[in-house]
Structure formats: C-alpha cells, structure tokens
Amino acid sequence: LAKTTQPISMDSYEGQEVNITCSHNNIATNDYITWYQQFPSQGPRFIIQGYKTKVTNEVASLFIPADRKSSTLSLPRVSLSDTAVYYCLFGDGGTSYGKLTFGQGTILTVHP
C-alpha cells in the first residue's frame, strides 16, 4: 500500500506562508503526487498535483526534490478559511490511480 507520512497538526496565523511536508519513500517511477484539502463533513478537494520539481497554481505551490521521496505543499498567505485537513497521496495515474491510500493527513489551524 502507498504510505505517506505527514505532521499530524500545524498551527499558523493569517497572512503567513504555510509549508506542509509529506514523506513518501516508496514512491514509484510512474507515480504522481497529489494534495487534497478536506473540510469537516465534505469530500476532499483537489489542490495540486505534480511529478517533479515545482508546480504552481492559483492556490498553492508544490515542491518536489529530485529523489521524489518527499514533497512540500506551500500555501501563501493563509486565511482562516484555510483551516482544514490536508492529505498527500501518490499514484501512477493509470488504472490503479484511484486506488489511493489516505494517510492521517495534517490538521492545519489558522489563527486570527
């Protein structure tokens, strides 16, 4: 099973940049790395996906080192509404991609 390791929780303040790192030592060559955000009683929401180096979209950046055994989700200037659970997952984008194993995720709490 694909296994990831993330900090259980993190605290931040409005306006700060938040970096959440995930370890995925047994990532395979074909695997992509994807991050999701989940609010209470809602389904996970896609944030960003990448394969290597750096990916940026309108809400976040994803940094992946050359060995790809970890990845860092960067949220610029967080707000109270970014308080949520963040999950990193990896899969090969093929038939088994959806068969993803969720780790415990990181509970991010943003304070005023």
Add this chain to the structure above:
Amino acid sequence: GAVVSQHPSRVICKSGTSVKIECRSLDFQATTMFWYRQFPKQSLMLMATSNEGSKATYEQGVEKDKFLINHASLTLSTLTVTSAHPEDSSFYICSARGEANVLTFGAGSRLTVL
C-alpha cells in the same frame, strides 16, 4: 471542471433497513469509481473499486454482501448498505477520475443508523 455528485447528502434510517447512496459523474464518463468510508476524526478508508459493467473489487475486510455496489452506466455507481446497523453509521464518499486523471470526490453522504 469535473464534478461528482452524491445523493443523498444525509440519511437517517432504522436498524435493519437498507440504504442506497448514488454517485454520479456529471460532466464526464467514469468507467471506474471508488467508495470510501470515513469515521469521525479519522482518515478516508477505501472500501471498494466500482467497475462499469463488471463486479466491484472490495478491499480486505469489507463485506461485499453488506455493501452492495452497482455500476450500471458510465456515469452512475450506487452503494447499498444492506441491513444497516448503528456501527455502519459513517460518512461515505465516492470519487472518480476526471480531467488529467485527477481524482474528483463527491461531497459525501452522512449515514446515521438508529
């Protein structure tokens, strides 16, 4: 973008009854959908993979006779919790691969069994 719709969002039923939850891909076709279960303050646990036109594949420890999955079309998968009991109370979430192979999740269905 890809949207996955779940219905109902909340359901309360009596012990011993069966409950059906629908998962629809609204603007794309999904030959494969996935069903997860999530208990309070826990992560999502994959229950089964739903395959259009064939039998679902269940994860170890998930009772296939308890959680019936039907994927009769390219846009609809259903999960039926048969003879529900209070321990089946949970948050059930489906997902499907949409654009760029990104896994898109439904909003979830909260099942409460009295």
